[in-house]
Amino acid sequence: MKIRLVALAVLGLGASAVHAQEVVKLGVAAPLTGTQAHLGKDIENGVRLAIEEYNAKGVTLGGKKIKFDVQAEDDQADPKTATTVAQRLADSGVKGVVGHLNSGASIPASRIYNEAGLPQVSPASTNPKLTQQNFKATFRTIANDVQQGLAIGKYAATKLGKKVALIDDRTAYGQGLADEVEKAVKANGGSLTGREFTSDKATDFLAILTRIKAQNPDVIVYSGMDTQAGPMLKQIKQLGINAKFITGDGGCTGEVIKLAGDAISGNAYCTQPGLPLEKMPGGKNFNERFKKRFNADVQIYAPYSYDAASAIIEAMKAANSADPAKYAGSIGKVNFPGVIGTVAFDAKGDIKDGAVTVYQFKAGKWEALQ
């Protein structure tokens, strides 16, 4: 505290401010270079917009007027760099971190933030493991793969048909997602005609599809990646199976459309965690503010990082302190209307009622439904 006051005195340059102002830095960690740089910048800009708006409104903590600032670090979407960056943020005295983008970066970094007692809110990482490590202050504002599995199962059983056949690729992602789908199908009055398995290297699915055909399901759920989903759609058509097809975010790509060729139709669905911007409660307004400030379009994650930064600041306000040790406990209790909807976390740190969007194949591309 003493050091900070000294630093402030120096920083303040004896500006004889009418009221003493304290600078509170929030860290942002995301890939700011490389192929995902546009997404990382999106996250950084979301946080910037949030703190600038809070600064404009004015926040007072413990009697002091607070000026928020951002320290952005580039994790290069790389797990090793992510841990270096996390340590740098922890050492430089930021009060909270919004990041990272990739689950592979978020998970190793979360350990360092946890040890440093620094709250972390990820706007983009969906792997369930992130919030299952029993860390007190690890949160995310985007739906995780468990929530996605529930959404797929519910949509399949209630909208596409009662009899569901489930295929997964036996990877951590595919199997985890499929387990959640199975639970959700049963919870929503559907029944599983069978569960089949393949691998993330397979190209021939005729044997399992023939078996599925004999069970005559209304819908086939594939939990795996696009490189399998594409050829699978082709073979579904080859065998004359009329069932609908739905897959998770691993198959919700342009690659599937390319690989499936003429075998993909309006019978194909997929899901992605998160909402498209225009469907978010505060989306339209946010988009205008964002465009005005950065002269750029929202990619995907800016609303999530905006709400992540807001959650941290709201928690600081509730605890009346920017000290991580004091406000960390309040993040789990925040409940405010954000851009993406109501921002509130469950006991693990996942966003409550995380949104998952269902897409349907229409006119050559995936189109958002609901």
Add this chain to the structure above:
Amino acid sequence: METLLQQTVNGLVVGSVYALVALGYTMVYGILGLINFAHGDILMIGALVALEAIRLLQLHAPDLGLIPTLLAGLSISVVVCMILGYTIERTAYRRLRNAPRLAPLITAIGVSFLLQTIAMIIWGRNYHTFPQLVSTTPIEPIAGVFITPVQIVILVVSAVLMVALVLLVNRTRLGRAMRATAENHKVASLMGVDTNKIIAATFIIGSALAAVAGVMFSSNYGIAHYAMGFMPGLKAFTAAVLGGIGNLGGAMLGGLLLGLVESIGAGYIEDLSFGFLNSSYQDIFAFIILGIVLIFRPTGLLGERVADRA
């Protein structure tokens, strides 16, 4: 019943591709005693070269028609693979012909990695869409069984090639020389057989078959990428061992059988094991069969005809 028939057709189609590739393994093994692990990657190169050739043809000669384009692409890829097979034999294996068995084996694995890496540099890591020149839309189902024109082509082409190869080996001078070399290449060379030429010919023929198999594989599934040769290569090797490596008839039988076992295994394993096993054991199922066969018939189903070779 329909399901069983459908699984049989599925199995026969996959099995014929395995059989074609297995022939390459078995011919080389029969003559050299070498397991050419790079063989699966020749299949991959065959598919990717054909893909590239077809793309170029479609760009520069769009009026050629579907079947001529495919045949031209196939011919180019067969020729490229023949040259590749010869080059690999000449540069990587010939020098090691009298070396201990492990040396060429490790070299073969090295060549496999080399081919994959080269393909990765040229064509990248992405999956490519293979042009659908023969339709994959099923024809009118026969007795409830769906079969596509591509699958029919695969069955017919494989059968024709297998018969042609058997005729080549059993009825021609080249075939006789190959059999002589397989039996004892020192004695064969004393009898005036140019064994180097014969061995080169074996690699060339095997590579041509692999190229055809690669093009058929990619046409069927509509995809091609740099690592696609690994699984069919491994399965074909298994098929060759199952049938009795070194034995042509064994490779064909092994290939078809493996295809059938996989397909029917994946389709019925859950019912047969009362829910204890499921289709995640699809690949393992084939290897269980292999294990059982090898316990009772260590030289494979039809046995190795050249087993007593020194």
